[in-house]
Amino acid sequence: MRFRAKIVDLACLNHFSRIINTIAKLAKTCILRLTVCKLYFILSDKVANGGASLWCELSQGNFFDEFQMEGVAAEHNEIYLELVPENLSRALKTSQSAKAVKIKLTNKHCPCLRVAVELPSLSSSSRIVTHDIPVGVIPRRMWNDFREPSVPDFDVSIYLPVLKTMKSVVERMKNLSNFIVIEANLSGEMNLKIETDLVSVTTHFKDLGNPPWASEDGCQSSAQSRDLESMAEACIDIKKLQQLLAGQQVNPTKALCNIVHKRIVHFILLHEEVSLQYFIPAIA
Amino acid sequence: LSRIGDELYLEPTESGLSLRAVNSSRSGFSSFLFAPLFFQLYEPGSAGPETEVFRCKVHMKSFLGIFRSLPSLEKTVGKCLILLKPRASRLVLQLHCKYGVTKTHNLAFQECEQLQAVFDTQRCASHLCAPARVLAEAVVHFAPTLAEVTLGTGPGGKISLRNYVEDEAEPSKTMVTELWLAEDEFQSVAVAPGSHITFCLKEFRGLLSFAEASNLPLTIHFDAPGRPVIFTLDDTVLEVHLVLATLSDLQSNSQSPSTNGASHLPALSDDFADDLESYMVAMEASEGGSERPPSPTFPLRTPWPAESKPEEEEEEEEEEEEGAVPGTPPHKKFRSLFFGSVMTPGRPGLATTQEVLAEDSEGE
Numbered sequence: 001m002r003f004r005a006k007i008v009d010l011a012c013l014n015h016f017s018r019i020i021n022t023i024a025k026l027a028k029t030c031i032l033r034l035t036v037c038k039l040y041f042i043l044s045d046k047v048a049n050g051g052a053s054l055w056c057e058l059s060q061g062n063f064f065d066e067f068q069m070e071g072v073a074a075e076h077n078e079i080y081l082e083l084v085p086e087n088l089s090r091a092l093k094t095s096q097s098a099k100a101v102k103i104k105l106t107n108k109h110c111p112c113l114r115v116a117v118e119l120p121s122l123s124s125s126s127r128i129v130t131h132d133i134p135v136g137v138i139p140r141r142m143w144n145d146f147r148e149p150s151v152p153d154f155d156v157s158i159y160l161p162v163l164k165t166m167k168s169v170v171e172r173m174k175n176l177s178n179f180i181v182i183e184a185n186l187s188g189e190m191n192l193k194i195e196t197d198l199v200s201v202t203t204h205f206k207d208l209g210n211p212p213w214a215s216e217d218g219c220q221s222s223a224q225s226r227d228l229e230s231m232a233e234a235c236i237d238i239k240k241l242q243q244l245l246a247g248q249q250v251n252p253t254k255a256l257c258n259i260v261h262k263r264i265v266h267f268i269l270l271h272e273e274v275s276l277q278y279f280i281p282a283i284a
Numbered sequence: 285l286s287r288i289g290d291e292l293y294l295e296p297t298e299s300g301l302s303l304r305a306v307n308s309s310r311s312g313f314s315s316f317l318f319a320p321l322f323f324q325l326y327e328p329g330s331a332g333p334e335t336e337v338f339r340c341k342v343h344m345k346s347f348l349g350i351f352r353s354l355p356s357l358e359k360t361v362g363k364c365l366i367l368l369k370p371r372a373s374r375l376v377l378q379l380h381c382k383y384g385v386t387k388t389h390n391l392a393f394q395e396c397e398q399l400q401a402v403f404d405t406q407r408c409a410s411h412l413c414a415p416a417r418v419l420a421e422a423v424v425h426f427a428p429t430l431a432e433v434t435l436g437t438g439p440g441g442k443i444s445l446r447n448y449v450e451d452e453a454e455p456s457k458t459m460v461t462e463l464w465l466a467e468d469e470f471q472s473v474a475v476a477p478g479s480h481i482t483f484c485l486k487e488f489r490g491l492l493s494f495a496e497a498s499n500l501p502l503t504i505h506f507d508a509p510g511r512p513v514i515f516t517l518d519d520t521v522l523e524v525h526l527v528l529a530t531l532s533d534l535q536s537n538s539q540s541p542s543t544n545g546a547s548h549l550p551a552l553s554d555d556f557a558d559d560l561e562s563y564m565v566a567m568e569a570s571e572g573g574s575e576r577p578p579s580p581t582f583p584l585r586t587p588w589p590a591e592s593k594p595e596e597e598e599e600e601e602e603e604e605e606e607g608a609v610p611g612t613p614p615h616k617k618f619r620s621l622f623f624g625s626v627m628t629p630g631r632p633g634l635a636t637t638q639e640v641l642a643e644d645s646e647g648e
Contacts, residue, residue, distance in 0.1 A: 110456035
């Protein structure tokens with residue numbers, strides 16, 4: 001089982017760092033799945049995470065100049081690693097002016113992802129900084145725990161408002177309440193509501209637009225025959241929503257959410273080279 | 285100085301005004317000596333054979349509070365007068381500002397014994413000198429909260445800095461960061477091969493930012509692990525020393541071999557073993573079942589086995605239960621080696637227990 005990769009382009013490095021920063025805000029530990037073409041950051045919906053789950057997918061070709069991996073076996077040419085994304089984020093943080101960043105899976109005393117950053121210096125040889133990030137190798141029989149979640153049978157799908165606005169609204173609401181209700185309908189209207197003993201606050205968004213989902217046979221019929229004005233809602237942990245919005249350092253190309261009434265909210269954030277899906281279950 | 289201790293010791297001497305501080309565990313000491321030429325006017329006061337040099341200490345916070353906002357001070361203050369009034373027990377700081385405004389601060393002081401760490405840069409086996417900028421750029425790669433760092437020498441004359449992982453921390457769970465600097469990044473390098481020392485990074489950062497701001501090269505004098513490390517800055521009118529205790533080898537011997545600077549290879553070498561195949565084979569072969577085997581990195585709540593501490597020498601300090609001063613290394617491991625009593629100069633450098641060097645004055 002081998003993995004080595006190299007980033008030389010600074011723009012790619014910055015972009016990759018930003019993605020890692022976003023993941024670090026959402027998960028304390030997560031799974032990194034490596035395949036020949038893609039990297040995935042996965043958080044499965046264990047109780048420890050508050051039931052939230054994450055699926056983030058990027059094409060390695062968009063970031064790495066070199067990327068070689070050999071999985072556990074020829075028929076299972078993948079690697080699953082458990083790691084703390086904050087470590088990776090810190091390792092990349094001070095590499096903004098690097099000449100090259102190499103990442104390699106090693107096993108000196110324990111499995112580690114070694115991030116080696118080559119920095120320019122005034123001397124004849126470059127400065128080298130290495131960060132050994134401990135990782136856990138997930139055995140093949142556990143891989144089924146980390147399959148891509150399917151899009152739930154949602155009641156409403158709607159585009160999100162400008163994330164910056166949404167973020168500042170949610171951040172203020174966070175000071176007042178631990179839970180927030182997201183409700184939306186198929187007429188492009190979304191409300192964010194909090195309610196406590198003393199105060200209730202609602203922020204209304206209009207004209208957001210509803211994404212067209214290709215209707216598979218009978219699959220989305222619940223959405224199609226739905227009354228356009230009727231709201232689907234879910235009450236979720238406000239901290240999770242705030243973390244998701246705070247982690248977005250760049251505006252996504254597309255941002256939408258699917259609401260299953262009183263069950264779960266499924267957020268999809270799409271950038272050019274990376275897609276992120278985040279599931280927040282509703283509080284009973 | 286405030287990064288080291290809570291009290292500022294002042295000692296006006298013939299060779300200049302000395303400002304000093306020590307940390308609560310006596311493992312860090314710093315002194316700034318401003319030569320008479322630094323000042324527009326310098327009168328240390330009559331210190332003849334009969335009169336003792338006057339020494340006192342004030343609260344660091346009170347002193348710093350007077351100089352709170354440097355940018356506005358630079359704009360408004362023309363002159364600063366520092367006056368010791370022993371009879372009134374007051375240290376007077378007078379800021380002469382624009383428009384005829386004078387701000388006078390009277391600080392209460394306490395007389396004290398001399399605060400002097402015992403150290404000798406000549407007796408250090410290794411010396412390094414680098415522009416502050418190089419060291420600042422090196423230190424930036426470590427987490428701001430990192431307590432201790434290990435400075436080492438490696439093959440090819442390279443100098444390494446690595447974050448120190450405590451014995452209590454699980455080595456397979458902690459990220460290890462290591463930085464390599466080439467010899468020619470330094471202004472001078474005279475080091476014993478294979479040497480390494482571990483010291484408190486937080487206290488060093490304070491001196492480093494001062495050095496960077498004043499654009500002065502920083503010299504590091506060190507010896508064997510356990511002997512103090514001395515950082516010096518030199519200028520025509522200013523002499524700065526920072527002395528920090530270092531971790532003795534008694535503790536570092538129990539670490540994993542990878543922390544030995546000498547055997548560590550530069551990062552981009554391909555010599556390290558990629559021995560994951562055998563690891564994977566071992567994992568696949570282990571007892572199946574739906575139970576996840578304890579992840580080597582994130583064990584499922586297995587209690588950390590109680591480590592038996594290596595035998596401590598009789599000179600080990602008692603552990604103080606006072607609230608830890610931020611940046612002070614843990615008492616057990618670091619030794620306040622260098623606070624020999626000033627009263628008995630013949631004594632060797634090793635202090636036994638909490639030798640309080642600077643006593644509070646007895647009741648008047």
